[in-house]
Amino acid sequence: MPTRLILSAALVLLSAACGAEDAPRIAEAAPAAVVDSILPVEEALRRFRADLPPPDSLESGYTDRDSLVAAFGRALFRADTATLAELLMSRAEFAYLYYPASHFSREPYELDPALLWFQIQNGTSQGITRALRRYGGVGYEYAGHECEAEPAARDGIRLWERCVVSYRDARGEHLSGRFFGSVLEHGGRYRIVSYSNPL
Numbered sequence: 464m465p466t467r468l469i470l471s472a473a474l475v476l477l478s479a480a481c482g483a484e485d486a487p488r489i490a491e492a493a494p495a496a497v498v499d500s501i502l503p504v505e506e507a508l509r510r511f512r513a514d515l516p517p518p519d520s521l522e523s524g525y526t527d528r529d530s531l532v533a534a535f536g537r538a539l540f541r542a543d544t545a546t547l548a549e550l551l552m553s554r555a556e557f558a559y560l561y562y563p564a565s566h567f568s569r570e571p572y573e574l575d576p577a578l579l580w581f582q583i584q585n586g587t588s589q590g591i592t593r594a595l596r597r598y599g600g601v602g603y604e605y606a607g608h609e610c611e612a613e614p615a616a617r618d619g620i621r622l623w624e625r626c627v628v629s630y631r632d633a634r635g636e637h638l639s640g641r642f643f644g645s646v647l648e649h650g651g652r653y654r655i656v657s658y659s660n661p662l
Contacts, residue, residue, distance in 0.1 A: 504573045508562065511576040515555040520650030522553065528610070528623060528646055531653040536605025536628055539642060542595055551587065552647055552654040554580065560649050561656065564618035586644070586659030593662040594642050602633040610646065621648040622656070 502510075525531035531550065538546035552561060557580055567574040606629040614621040623646040629639045644657040 502575070504568055504575070507575045507577065508558070508568070511580070512558045515558050517559045518553075518555050521556055521560070521647065521652035521654050523550075523652045523654045525550075525653045526651055528648070528653050529608075531646065531655065532608045532626065532628065533605060535643065535655060536608070536630065539594055539598055540600070540603040540605060540630065542599030544595075547591060547658070550655050551658070552656050556647075556649075556654060557583070560620055561647060564620045566617075583657045583659070587657045590643070590660040590662065591658035594658065594660060597662065598630075598642075603638075604631045605629075606631050606637060614648065619649060622646070623648065 523531070525534065534546060535550055537543070538550070558576065562568055562576050562579065565579070566572060567579050568576070608626055608628045610623040610626040614623045616622075626641065626643065626646060627639050628642050629637060631637055640660075640662070642658070642660050642662070643655050644659045645655075647654045647656050
């Protein structure tokens with residue numbers, strides 16, 4: 464099963480400790496970002512895309528936000544790292560869909576795409592490791608979610624921000640928390656941008 468180049472080797476070890484029998488093995492670590500600040504953004508993006516075929520849209524099988532976040536909630540609380548990896552935006556989706564619409568690709572930011580991708584991966588690795596350690600495989604149950612009422616719309620994509628996941632503990636008490644960053648929508652399909660969170 465292909466991974467999304469986000470979950471670190473530390474996450475694999477953690478998920479095994481949490482009891483996930485089907486945790487994916489990470490075949491290769493994410494390369495460190497090598498950034499040439501002299502390059503214009505257009506050239507940096509061309510180089511970043513060099514080995515990536517352009518996707519027509521998101522490759523996700525999720526056609527609504529509710530089912531995507533429900534899949535995330537179930538996967539987190541069951542410590543199902545295989546599903547968690549599948550829900551994330553891929554490198555090609557980042558390069559061709561997310562980054563060009565991002566304000567980071569424009570003045571005054573103009574952040575190199577390799578650096579931004581590295582930051583997203585790093586936030587994901589740290590965030591999901593913390594979330595699995597606290598919530599994975601300990602009896603919580605997904606109960607729903609809410610995001611900001613209006614998504615940010617830019618160049619054909621929509622970003623649903625500040626999503627809060629509701630869940631129940633073993634006693635049936637309702638709790639909530641933020642476990643991931645934005646939800647990316649494009650062409651009627653949905654992905655989670657990163658697992659960066661304030662945990």
